[in-house]
Amino acid sequence: MIKNNSPVSARTGRTSRTRFVLALAPLLLGASALLAGSAAGAVSVAFAGEVPVTVHVARVTGSGVSASPGASGRGGLLPALATRVEQATVRDACVTSTAQLPVVGAVTAVVRIERASATGLTVETGKTTAGSVKLSGARFSTPQRSLDRPTGLFTVGAQKVSGSGVTTRPHAFTAGTITSEGVAIELRRGKGGCTPGATP
Numbered sequence: 001m002i003k004n005n006s007p008v009s010a011r012t013g014r015t016s017r018t019r020f021v022l023a024l025a026p027l028l029l030g031a032s033a034l035l036a037g038s039a040a041g042a043v044s045v046a047f048a049g050e051v052p053v054t055v056h057v058a059r060v061t062g063s064g065v066s067a068s069p070g071a072s073g074r075g076g077l078l079p080a081l082a083t084r085v086e087q088a089t090v091r092d093a094c095v096t097s098t099a100q101l102p103v104v105g106a107v108t109a110v111v112r113i114e115r116a117s118a119t120g121l122t123v124e125t126g127k128t129t130a131g132s133v134k135l136s137g138a139r140f141s142t143p144q145r146s147l148d149r150p151t152g153l154f155t156v157g158a159q160k161v162s163g164s165g166v167t168t169r170p171h172a173f174t175a176g177t178i179t180s181e182g183v184a185i186e187l188r189r190g191k192g193g194c195t196p197g198a199t200p
Contacts (some may be wrong), residue, residue: 069081
């Protein structure tokens with residue numbers, strides 16, 4: 001189901017529409033995979049740095065989790081935390097992204113997802129916050145080039161993790177498979193966000 005209560009007016013012209021599609025193509029590509037209900041095989045989406053994407057999730061659970069700092073984007077231009085989750089499930093999620101267009105101004109894409117699960121998920125994020133996080137089987141390690149010279153990087157892992165009230169700003173994600181339920185896409189004029197569970 002695709003919702004568009006505030007369509008871009010015809011007077012904006014083909015150029016504005018084209019720029020809009022190009023600006024939000026990564027977000028809409030990821031949403032299309034979710035709208036399909038399931039996506040088998042590698043799913044890879046990279047978000048342009050000039051079009052920030054924000055993800056709100058009411059509840060998330062995962063197993064086989066590991067996270068370490070690194071760089072994201074072409075040429076590794078953006079610092080990021082790369083998190084790998086072997087199996088992940090999110091409930092009541094909302095994804096937003098706003099693009100500035102000539103004549104039209106700000107246009108926001110909103111994707112709502114009731115439930116989604118993924119295997120082999122890797123997410124590169126610039127910022128993540130959570131209301132609460134629970135880890136079981138947690139571990140922490142610092143790779144070393146030699147016995148007395150640590151690299152300074154670290155890896156945090158857990159057998160299982162659960163969180164609530166999670167907000168993140170991903171640069172990119174990849175997944176082996178994605179299965180989703182209850183997905184809706186809406187395009188709005190102006191800036192704005194959303195909260196999980198809110199109705200359009």
